[in-house]
Each structure stands twice: as C-alpha cells, then as structure tokens.
Amino acid sequence: MSGRLAGKVAVITGGASGIGEGTARLFHAEGARVVIADVQEGPGEALAAALGEGAVFVRTDVSREDDVAALVDTAVERFGRLDVMFNNAGVMGALGPIDRTRMADADLTIAVNLRGALCGMKHAARVMKPRRSGVILSTSSPAGVLGGVGPHVYSAVKAGIIGLSNSVAAELRRFGVRCNVIVPGAVVSAMTAGLVAGGADDLDGAERALGRTAYMDRPLRPADVAAGALYLASDEASHVTGIVLPVDAGMTGAGGHSP
Numbered sequence: 001m002s003g004r005l006a007g008k009v010a011v012i013t014g015g016a017s018g019i020g021e022g023t024a025r026l027f028h029a030e031g032a033r034v035v036i037a038d039v040q041e042g043p044g045e046a047l048a049a050a051l052g053e054g055a056v057f058v059r060t061d062v063s064r065e066d067d068v069a070a071l072v073d074t075a076v077e078r079f080g081r082l083d084v085m086f087n088n089a090g091v092m093g094a095l096g097p098i099d100r101t102r103m104a105d106a107d108l109t110i111a112v113n114l115r116g117a118l119c120g121m122k123h124a125a126r127v128m129k130p131r132r133s134g135v136i137l138s139t140s141s142p143a144g145v146l147g148g149v150g151p152h153v154y155s156a157v158k159a160g161i162i163g164l165s166n167s168v169a170a171e172l173r174r175f176g177v178r179c180n181v182i183v184p185g186a187v188v189s190a191m192t193a194g195l196v197a198g199g200a201d202d203l204d205g206a207e208r209a210l211g212r213t214a215y216m217d218r219p220l221r222p223a224d225v226a227a228g229a230l231y232l233a234s235d236e237a238s239h240v241t242g243i244v245l246p247v248d249a250g251m252t253g254a255g256g257h258s259p
C-alpha cells in the first residue's frame, strides 16, 4: 500500500458526515486503515462499506468514556495499532442569548465537544505512549479563537479544546506523541446546512449560502480541512506539535472581519 499514510491506523470521530467523512475518505485513499466512529449508524456503516477493505465503523458516543475506550481498543484489536486519533465529533448546540441559556443544551455541547475530545486524548495516549509514537488531532473553530463568531457555549468548548490540546502536546512530546488542533472556517456540511440552508440535508443550499459570503473564490469544503488533517497526521509533520492550524481562508487571521 502506498500513500502518505501507508500502513497507519486512524480513528476519526464524527466520521459519518462532513469534515470527518472527508477525512476518512482522504486518509483511506492515502493508505491508512480507518475506524469511523459516530452516533449515526446508517451513514457510518455505509461509508465503511463504500471504502471497503481497511475501513470499519464503530458506533460511538464520544461523550461516553466507555464508548471511547472500546473504540480505541477495537482499532488496536482490528488493525494492530493506533497511529492517528482525530477528535472531530461535534455539535453546535446551545444557541441563543446568554441569559436564556438552556443548561441541558449547554451540558450536551460541553459533553460532546470538550469531554469527547478529552476522552479521545486520554485513550489515545493510553495506547500511544507505550509505543512512543502517535498523532492526536482535534477540531476547534474560529469561535474558539475569536469572540462573537459563534454561540457562547460552543466558543467556550472550542477554546477549551485548544487549551487541552496545547497542554497535552507539552506533556506527550517526550513520549513521541504529537497533538495538534485544526480550526476550520465555515465549511459546507450538515452543521452549517442546518444553520444557513434548508436543513442538515441541504448541502447544495449550504454551498450556495456560504458561497455568497466566502472569503475566497468558493466556500470551504470538508476536503479542504481533510487536507490539513492529512499533513498533520503524516510523517511530514514529524516535529509539528502543540500548534493550531487554521484552514479557514484567513478568517481568524483577519479577526473575523469580512474582506
């Protein structure tokens, strides 16, 4: 098997849709065996079947530590090792003004995005440290870097992912394990389609809506973010750890201001 991830084993959470799906497709095409983890069983199973050999789906709720522990164990049992853990599953949740925050929504947003990334890091480190090798990636957002570009609780958890990843990167570098964050801009996916188009299934509507406000010649797509993840996951980035990589058409660099 050739490719930039030849021989590697990657777990991708939120892998049934959007950025996770795009990353699963690209990593698999680059020679990795991929474990697609998601709460959405139908799309996850279908993607694994479409990719074929070297791809499996494991139903996982990342907010549940026992699910994430079993996910990592399944990757190791099935493919013999874990090289890349991509903590990408996320929900936006808890929309609306701060004084009307629905705490149940807030708790879910924190549990999926931040607790989920923590569980992923913990259990990836459990198997990567003894091998003195591995890469942990996590998905943040411009909302985690800038104020006023996303719902407040979502901003908090996405900022938290950066703090968590930077700390874990410092802790794990002496064990040969790298840990980095990706900051996607507004990407055409179910998440944005639910916000700017006719619903989570309306990806064409999201493409049109985001295209009208795109910072560059077209909106960001999952494959753009996957390409950033591929670099960070590959041996080309062997000394890149503790960074935050924006794949956002300059959104965070411009402080969130429109061109």
Ligand code: NAD
Binding pocket: 013, 014, 015, 016, 017, 018, 019, 020, 037, 038, 039, 040, 060, 061, 062, 063, 088, 089, 090, 091, 092, 112, 139, 140, 141, 142, 183, 184, 185, 186, 187, 188, 189, 190, 191, 192
């Ligand atoms: P998406 O909705 O297409 O994909 C998210 C996936 O996460 C879905 O398949 C969903 O089922 C899964 N998921 C939700 N809760 C889960 C749980 N508890 N356990 C396991 N899986 C769960 O959206 P996307 O745009 O691909 O989002 C991927 C990541 O990128 C998220 O963390 C999101 O916050 C982040 N992000 C997205 C954008 C954007 O504009 N789309 C921008 C910045 C960051």
